[in-house]
Amino acid sequence: MPQDGVVLLHGISRTARSFHKMELAIGRAGYAILNLDYASRRKPLQELAEDIHPAIDSFSGSVGGSVHFVCHSMGGLLARVYLARHRTRNLGRVVMLGTPNGGSEIADRLMRYLPYRTFFGPAGQQLGTHRDAATAELLPPIDYPVGIIAGDRSIYPVAGALLPRPHDGRVSVANTVVDGMADHMVVHATHPWLMRHDEAIAATITFLRDGRFAIGS
Incomplete structure (x- = not known):
């Protein structure tokens, strides 16, 4: 039987290691993995998006089934930009965990400060809620199955005070939403640990298989 594949895209300032627990679970569910x-x-x-294209293009050609994407935080925006430019021929489903589809209110507050701009670099300037025309053009409407998992727990008392509730300490639940999404759910987890949260991992695998987070949702 053809094997489906899953591309994992971490968030800003993270690495592929942040997806280790999720990667193992998805692999046990029978999927080939590309953890970039x-x-x-x-x-x-x-x-x-251009940097990751060669690896994804090669991976897409090596699996016999569909290619899905599972993304944390900014990784979800990167997937949207990538798929707008390089639509994978055998594209399956996309799961986003804590992705600021509507922008991050924290980025709005901090991008005026040099330490933020220095640490988070050019992509960090594209994470705000007020997007210029060039950034908005990078993120056209989605036309593929997307499931979104948001968190409602924060370990950041100062940053959390700047966000409308509920939120995960980095992104409000409201700003994870994107028009055209197939499903949306909230788990009691904070932003950095969403991809290690047991309920989020189980829901991700269910969505990859069924296109919904739960039967009847």
Whole structure:
């Protein structure tokens, strides 16, 4: 039987290691895995999309089934930019965990400060809720099955105070939503640990298989 594959895209300032627990679970469910590292703090989204293309293109050609994407935080925006530019021939489903589809209110507050701009780099400037025309053009409407998992727990008392509730300490639940999504759910997890949360992992695998997070949802 053809084997489906899953591309894992970590968030800004993270690495492929952050997906270790999720990677093992998805692999046990029978999927081939491409867990990509990319220079999240060094380039804007459009350049990162070109950087990851050769590996994804090769992976897509090596699996006999569909190619799905599972993305944390900014990785979900990167997937949207990538799929707008390089639509995978055998595209399956996309799961986003804590992705700021509507932008991050935290980025709005911090991008005026040099330490933020220096640390998070060009892509960090594209994470705000007020997107210029060029950034908005990178993120056209979705026309593929997307499931979104948001968190409602924060371990950041200061940053959390700047966000409308509920939120995961980095992104409000409301701003994870994107028009055209197939399903949406909230788990009691904080932003950095969403991809290690047992309920989120189980729901991700269910969505990859069924296109919904739960039967009847």
